[in-house]
Amino acid sequence: MPKARTAIVWSLKDSQLFQFLLDKYSDIPEPGSDTTNKTCLNGHALHIFIANESCYTSSTDIISSSFGIPSPETLIKLKRLIYNTLTKHKKNLNRNLGKIKIMCSEIFHQLPSHTVPNPDSNIQTPAVETIQPVNEFIPPALNIKEGLTPREKDLKRRLSLLSESRSEERSRHIQKMKQIKLQINDQPKIIKNFKQSVERKKQTIIKLKKELKKLKTESGKEEIAKLKNRLTATKNKYNHSIIKIKSNYKKELSERDTIIKALQCDKLVLEDKVLQLENINATSLKKDKKTYNVIARLIIYDCISNNVPTKRIPSVIDSLSHRMGILIDSVPDKSSIENCVRELGVISDLQAAEVVMATPGLTLGFDATTQEGVHVNSVHLTTKSNTLVIALDDLSGGTAEDYGNHICQAIQNLAGVYSNFHKTDLHECRDKIIQNISNTMSDRAPVNHATVMRLSELWDKSLTELNCHVHPLDSIAKGCTEALKTLQTEQGKLFGSDCLAGNIVLQLTKMRYKMGTGNPKAFVSFLVKEKLKKGLIPRYRGNRFHVLFHTSGILVLHSEQILDFLGSASALPCGGLTAALLYDLQLQTAKKQLYVMGLIGKLLTGPWMRKFYTSQDDVRNISYYEGVTVIKGVLARVNECLKNPFSIFTRSLDFFDEDLDANDPVLQVLLLCPQDMQVERMLKDCLSSIASVIQRQYESFLCMDESELMKLEAESARSHNMDSEEVVGMFSAEKKRAPSATVCYISSKVRSKKNKTVAYLDSLTESARKERVEWAMGAARIRRRANKVRSSSVNEEIVKRAEQKARESEKRERKQIENLLRKEDFDRIRTEMKDVTEETLTNVVDILSGNIFGRLICHYWFDEGAHCGRIMRVKKEWKGKKVVYNKDVYEVSYWSIEEDESEGVDYDMNKYELACDVLFKDLTLM
Template sequence: MTSSPDLDSFISTFANDAEKGTVRNGYALFLYRRNESDLKVTATQIDQLLQKRDSSYTSKQLTVLQNLKYMMNQINSWKRRLSSNWMRIQDLLERPVQVPRSRKKQMPSTSLAETEDVLEDVDHAQEISTPVQKLRNDCERCETTRQEWIDKYNVLDSKLKKMRVSFKSLSGLYKVKLVNRMKNRKNEVIRKLRQENQRLKVELRVAKKFKPKTSVVNKSYYKEKLVLSRKELKNVKDKVNRMVAKLRQLEEQRKDFELDTTRLEHVEKDVECLKKPKMFDPSTRKCIYSCILHQVPFEKTCSLIKFIVHELTGISFTALPCTGTISNMALELGILSDLQVGELMFKENELTLSWDSTPLDGQQINSCHISSKHQNLTLQTFGMPGGTTEDYLEHILNAIHDIGCQYSTYHGIQQHIVLYTLFKSLQATLTDRAKVNKCVSDKLEEMVDRKLVQLKCFLHPLDGMASEARKELKKLDVDWSVSTSLYGHEGSAANLVHALSKLRYKENSRDPKGFKAYLLREGLKKTYIPRYVGNRLHVLFLLAGIIYKIKDSLAVYLEKFCKSMKLREAIEKDLTNPDVMVQIRVLGLFGKLLTGPWMKLFYNKSSGLRELSHLEMTPFVRRSITTLKELQLNPASILTLEFDVFGHPLLVDDVLVVLRDVELQPGERFFRTVSVLASCFVRVLERQLDDYLTGDLANPTEAMMLQTSSAPLHNIHSERVLGMVDSQFHRAPNASFGFVDAKVKCQANKTMDWLLAKPVKEQGSLIKFAVRQARKQRKVLEERVQVMGKTIMSRQIVIGQKRDKTERKKVEKKVLGCLEKDAGFGNDIFVALSTETKLILSSLLSERFDCLPLSIRHVWDVDGKDQVFDGKIVIYVKKGQKKCCRIVWDSEGQTDIPTTQIITDVVMGDFHFV
């Protein structure tokens, strides 16, 4: 049996569609059912075709035939079941059956056989309807399942399409060919390495079979080779580290160059103006700040900046700040310094407040500072009306208040919180031994409501020792009848030191150039002899030792080369005076044993004891007092001591060798001088350091040690700042206090270094804040200067009134003396009065009423100004035993003035008769 052409075409069409993946079994069933009327084929025929396996059918077509055969068998079985069931249903429907409605109704009058037949038909109908319903349910479930699988297929198909799109995009993003090439190269490298590994394994196996005969030699050889390899490796590592460091440095330079290049790219070759809206930019201001701090005159600042920038970059500026603007910028430095100090005070908990003042051009200048463990910062340097406790306290409070206001405004913190924190950080005070400083410290304790440790400077006792030494040596001059040809009232030794300093540094009628040439000829430095301008620390003792060392060569210079005549002769006489040279020698020895080591211990930063706190230095003071007492009892030991007064080894130099020369036999006056000076030094130390020896600071507690951990050993920082202020006022006598204060404290605090250490963005915000606040601060400082001027004027008025009152009392005393003696008005104090005035005064004394009423004019001092009051004397009155005149004033009121006081006012010129 052969297949029909229609079947062949159906199978071929379906097979082709199946190869394309566009049909499923359900679709094949649909096609078969659609072509069922045309395809007159049975399952038997399809089975025969499958058994025949004609070569004209492909594997796909054979698969289609198998599926088709299976479907046809299923359909035929369903048809048979449906037809049989349908026949039974039709049969059952043609026989109607009546079922009783209720059990309570009476049964029909039928026979039992008929009833049984009816029941059998009903059961049969139920048996037939049950498979049909099940078949319908199966069909519906099949359709539902089929639809679910179709939906799942659609979802997966959409995902597949998306994945294909993603694959195409990723293929375009990543170069697959390049990756494959790299993969192949890596595989080739791995293959070669595996071959090499295999070869080395073979060599290892071969080498293990043969043991070297000279294993010891090989071992030492390879050990040496290992050492050399390690050294080479270390050298290579060091070289790599150096190169890496250099690379990092070059990288930073490259970034800086790129930044500079970027800036220059945005700047035209001819810059018209650096001034942005309302203000110059922060970079320009930083340049101006640097010029101000380096003492560049204001009128030269802009030209200097233009020249430097043009020479280095080729850029020219046509607009820069004027002189007045630069002057105003100086106050901005003060604002930045206040922020720097506020930052320290707000963060630290243990700070020490110190201050010191000095008169400058008739006005008192005070400088206050704050000290932490690592740095000293200047708060403010400003003028005061005087040197009272209230003046010091007001200046200190103003300085802290200004810092608190600037810090709170910049950081947005409430002002009272900042001020409370700043005052809370103060734990101690450090000053010299003036009584007013003690009062100021007590007032500060009352304000902060807690105990402050009141410390004293360790270097100021040197001034006291030098003063006491001059006094004692002057007494010895009187006792020994030492005659000196030099001018001065400080004693022969101090006068000689002062005269040599003037000869070296004084220009008028002195010989500074010749003295300098003499020092160079002797192989000494030009600064070998320091300048002596008064009693400062241990300069007197240092110069005494130097003079004693060079006395012989100095005598030759004075005799042959010195141009000064009178001073030269006077110095020559004192250099040859043995009593003067004894005093000079003793001063030099104490400079080596006491004052020099004192400066090194308490002032020199190179000392090895800088880690000790302020109160930990007390044992050294006690040791020095003990040594001085021993010298007082045994003055000869000063020539043999190997240690200084603190127990440290003496530094033996040329000066000390000459001072201790054995050939120079010391006499009785030498030992007496040593004993006297040692005694006066002990008195000075015990008086000025009493708190450290027997007072509250003698045995400090742990809490006190913690409070004073930030305290420096001395207060020379204040002295240094006051010297800078003096220099600034000499450079610019008309400069304001605000300008000088801002410049000096910015230099002392190194505020520019602090500013440049900040990020660039923060630098800009700090400078902009300083610009705004400087305008306000300028007005505040001007108001303070005005208030200070008014205070000075009011105090001058009070002083004038006191002097007038004192003089008036003297005149009134003389007037009373004349009246008691009935001398009349013939005394010398009445010489300037006219005869008419004397007659009127006589009438007042005798209380004659014929001269009343008497018009008068009285001058009174009201708020420092003379004010005239007119009135009349109307009647005489008595107040106790005093005779008085009642004066009625033209303005209002009346006053009873004693007659003697009226006479005194007339003599003084304040009372006139009209």
């Protein structure tokens, strides 16, 4: 946008220049008078221009009529004169006043040459001093007898002006000197005496200088030369003695050095003899007296894998060596041990990279969570027989872009580690790893699906998206609680948003485990007294899975004992929790819900966990596509049971077609559930909810037949994604153990423990083990520096996103205030913004009413800082040939603090936005 245009404001009538022009150039002839004896100087033209309010037209007319100059020439020369004087020096007019005065004495317009009478050239000057004319080089006779040209007459006029000014200055100077002499004569006697003494001192100094000059004669110079020669001889003699002394000292030092070396050799020999005499087995853990060797590092690795605190490892190594009768010269300090942890993480990456490069058909698993205030993402790769964690890092957010970039970075890191150690091409390693990945394993979340789509796009590869077989239990539990809640006919007293059974299980868990809210000590005493296991009721924190159904069956089995405990005096009130539990457990609806949940746990969720939640080396472990086939059978049996819900009481097989344990005491009690219409409705709705969950989450696989499932490259995929849950749990435990530890440190430790990196090193030959450990020393330092850079970038991104979120929140709030301003609801604004003052509201009213034009403002923009500005006018818009004023938009000129108003840029600003900025203190009226 072009800069706003500004006009030059002429205010020169009060200036020193105008006073000078009045004194020297006010003798302007009247229009129509004889102008032959009058030359127009630049001073006359400037005086006429300023006197006529800087108007070119009127000034040109006056000059033309007074001096007989043609108007076109007058206008052109006047504009040139004004530019060279007033416009060019407008910022520092007083400083350049001397230059302008000289220009004023020049001729404005040269008249045609013709003979004119010669005026008298004798110039009368004051009586003080006679000043000769400037043109003294011209013979006087020529000036008197011959006629003068206009140029000579002009020079003569200028000479008279200069002589007058010079005589005035001289007279002023003489008067000033007289005054100073009078002041000096009027001084006190002490000052006069002091001045006389100063004069005497000056005379004395002059005499001394003359005597000094006499001393600097040739005879004095000869004496100085003799003294210099004697001084040079003395210096040479002194230097010779110094050199002699230094040589003697050097000889003595060399003799002493030889003696010291001999003594040191004797000392070493004696120390060797002492060690041999003591006969002690001394072992050094350093290979070059600086770096700890492979044995020392393997010992540290063992301590780290067994969760020995880093500050305790030096004392553990020292005490074990003494107990084994081995003397160690030094033990590693804490910083060296922390570096070893990072080395172990680098070796873990190399271990994973070697497996990944050699194994096709891998499954990529990932899961993210927020632990201890840090949002971390775990990435692992699974083969048929092993799970390898390749990344565990903190992220700036939980978007698909964040997860996708983190996974790509983890793959890039694996390729870099492998290529660095094995000296191969980085891009070939990366392409090979991506080629070996066939499937992904994650939870059923939209962001995970978006992440898989992003990876397929980045890698230009189709990935089979697999989901965990265990996590559907969470949706099943949620669906069952919602179905039971809709059928509730009684209202409980416990807090919670679930059904009565869900609230009872959650609050009873608080009673058992949470100190303050519950009473763990009394509950454990009750369990011991009743000869029950202390872990009878498992922890339940909302991650339901099978825990909700299992605990419901336990409560049904031991309901009478629990009611007796809650009604006894040993159970403290716990803020009303005890009474509320006692009340809800006695409700008939709550009892029936616990029966139904317990039955579903025995027939569905319990067998589900046994079938899918298995370790990798478990015999019962099944492949992913076999699990899909099993789920198909479960869905068919659930749909069959929906036709007759009471058939669940007569089943001998569960929904996985496996035998039920007839001797199970919990199952025996659950089968005694009353079979009424309410229970039938509960069972039917719960089974319907279970069928819909299975149908929804396995929709993409239920339509495939067994031959299509066999074609999937899912042999490396596990039936669940609990490895990520385990890694995240390990991270949380390490964070609690070491709250100040960095994510890089914890990640290295968790990855090495999960991947069993120490066992991997033990399986190698001694040379291969040494090669990897020594390589990891430098690689760990490089990784540490890279992680520092990454951590700082993550923190900056977190701050940036937090600021963006705050700006969006403020933007929504500003939008609400703008709507109130449009409605002119100032009472509501006072209620919403309690810190607003009446002065601020007055400024807001002025902005909205348009009484603000011409005022200066200071406006703060969050992306560019503070700017100065001036509200100019209402926005004009052209609609066809008509001008329409948009009263809601103002034209505002803005310029930065370093600029001035002439460099301002115009912007169109909505008046409601300006008023809103005043309320939020982003705009200040000057």
